[in-house]
Amino acid sequence: MIKEYIHCPFCGVTLQKGLIDHKKRKYCPSCDFVDYKNPLPVVFAIAVRGRRLLLIKRGIAPKKGMWACPSGAIEIGETPEEACLRELKEETGASGEIVRLVGVIKVEEEEIYGDLLALGYLVKLADGELLCGDEVEDVRFFNMSGLPDSYVDLFRKEIEEIQQLEL
Numbered sequence: 676m677i678k679e680y681i682h683c684p685f686c687g688v689t690l691q692k693g694l695i696d697h698k699k700r701k702y703c704p705s706c707d708f709v710d711y712k713n714p715l716p717v718v719f720a721i722a723v724r725g726r727r728l729l730l731i732k733r734g735i736a737p738k739k740g741m742w743a744c745p746s747g748a749i750e751i752g753e754t755p756e757e758a759c760l761r762e763l764k765e766e767t768g769a770s771g772e773i774v775r776l777v778g779v780i781k782v783e784e785e786e787i788y789g790d791l792l793a794l795g796y797l798v799k800l801a802d803g804e805l806l807c808g809d810e811v812e813d814v815r816f817f818n819m820s821g822l823p824d825s826y827v828d829l830f831r832k833e834i835e836e837i838q839q840l841e842l
């Protein structure tokens with residue numbers, strides 16, 4: 676369930692609904708808080724070694740049990756590139772270097788977070804052992820032609836293009 680404010684997070688008064696900046700939004704009648712809704716910026720590591728793509732089996736919602744690229748939210752103070760490499764390290768133990776931004780897409784995530792603004796980075800992985808992060812059930816390489824059935828299918832066009840490149 677995507678959580679919504681019922682009370683003002685600053686003064687606790689019950690929020691009301693009204694037209695603000697041409698959109699129906701919740702606002703606090705007591706202070707100047709307006710519950711603006713903005714997409715959450717998240718990063719995805721399209722992490723490759725040769726022609727193989729590193730995926731995690733997600734251990735937590737959303738999409739628990741599905742295979743996906745390592746991903747997560749950008750923390751305050753981080754660049755998106757730093758967030759991408761941090762999430763990759765936390766979830767898989769792998770290090771790598773950012774090659775380039777491959778795409779920016781809108782994702783409608785319906786379990787928890789609502790709309791996401793997803794930035795996909797191509798990451799060239801360094802050699803080294805993999806591990807399974809705390810929020811991860813499994814970590815494995817896949818050939819790009821044989822992605823698992825239960826797969827969070829984002830950046831497909833970009834991944835197919837990457838497949839054509841020498842890495």
Ligand SMILES: [Zn+2]
Binds near residue numbers: 705
């Ligand atoms: Zn308030």
